[in-house]
Amino acid sequence: MNRPRVTVRVPAELRVFLAAERRGESTEVVTDGSSSLGHVVESLGIPLTEVGRLTVGGRDVPRAFVPGDGADVQVDAVTRPQQVPGAPLRFLLDVHLGTLARRLRLLGVDTAYQSTDIGDPALATLSAKERRVLLSRDRGLLRRRELWAGGYVYSDRPDRQLDDVLERFAPELAPWTRCVACNGPLVPADKETVRGQLADGTRKTYDVFAQCADCGRAYWKGAHHADLEAVVERAMRDHGPRPAPDRPA
Structure with missing residues (x-):
């Protein structure tokens, strides 16, 4: 036959x-x-x-x-921007996407990431348990049946990866509100609260600080702030909310 x-x-x-x-x-x-x-x-x-x-x-x-x-x-x-069932939109990234994870967190996007490889079954299960969109460049991982939702990351360059994810899923952006280390929320902090994390030069130079409410890490506008600000400005320009069109008088 x-x-x-x-x-x-x-x-x-x-x-x-x-x-x-x-x-x-x-x-x-x-x-x-x-x-x-x-x-x-x-x-x-x-x-x-x-x-x-x-x-x-x-x-x-x-x-x-x-x-x-x-x-x-x-x-x-898939149609872009892609509609994902349920809310809020949250992501889970595999071990190979650390830079992308930090940049998404920098933009205030809820992004779970672990720097150690916990294995494909555990990642897929975590995606389902926490209802997170799993992002990966591993096709086999994205074929696992227990996966809740997923997306392939097409580029190996972090700048293109970020553009692709923001264009595809259109998450709400809230820069400078999440810890890039652990994904926790940032809150204002006074210098005395974070003094133990500051070098002498930093204590003398800076007065405005934020701190992660989960892990306690301190943040300030240090030497690398300009590079981070460039990432944020580009993302907000290309993928942030669009102003409403002017209405005729």
């Missing part, structure tokens, strides 16, 4: 997941006749976290749909 042959059309932005020989506008897949369309798409290397609308012959179908012989499948990428 001949096995069904399915034509799968993949948009350019998702072809990065395909094997080199399949990176044309369409590719043919031989199925077992019982596999769901979601399984067929995953078999090509595309995480379902990156997949939006699926159509067969121009008709919307669910991921559980079983394509038959000759089916013409169109795979669309």
Whole structure:
């Protein structure tokens, strides 16, 4: 008995997941006749976290749909900005995305991150338990069934990673409100409260401080503040709230 042959059309932005020989506008897949369309798409290397609308012959179908012989499948990428069920929008990053985690926290985005590798099963379980969107460059991790929600990080450059995440998920930005070390909230602090964390030069030079309410780390506008401010200004310019258009008088 001949096995069904399915034509799968993949948009350019998702072809990065395909094997080199399949990176044309369409590719043919031989199925077992019982596999769901979601399984067929995953078999090509595309995480379902990156997949939006699926159509067969121009008709919307669910991921559980079983394509038959000759089916013409169109795979669309997720619509941006992507709507994530539930609120508030929170993230969980794997061990390889430390710089991205710190930059998201710098912008006030709730971002869980651990500097040690706790393993894929634990990360996926934590995503489900805390209802966090798991961000990763590991396709295998994003295919775990226990995952609540996820997103592939397409670039290996932190500046592009940040742009991609902010453009895709459009989180609310509140710069300078989270600890970049632990994700806790920052509160104003007087110099005496944080004196033990300050070098002599800092105590003499600075008078305005903040402190993490969770871990106690102190913050002030030190030598690296200009670099951090540049990250914040660029993010707010490109991804912050847009001013309302002027109304005609």
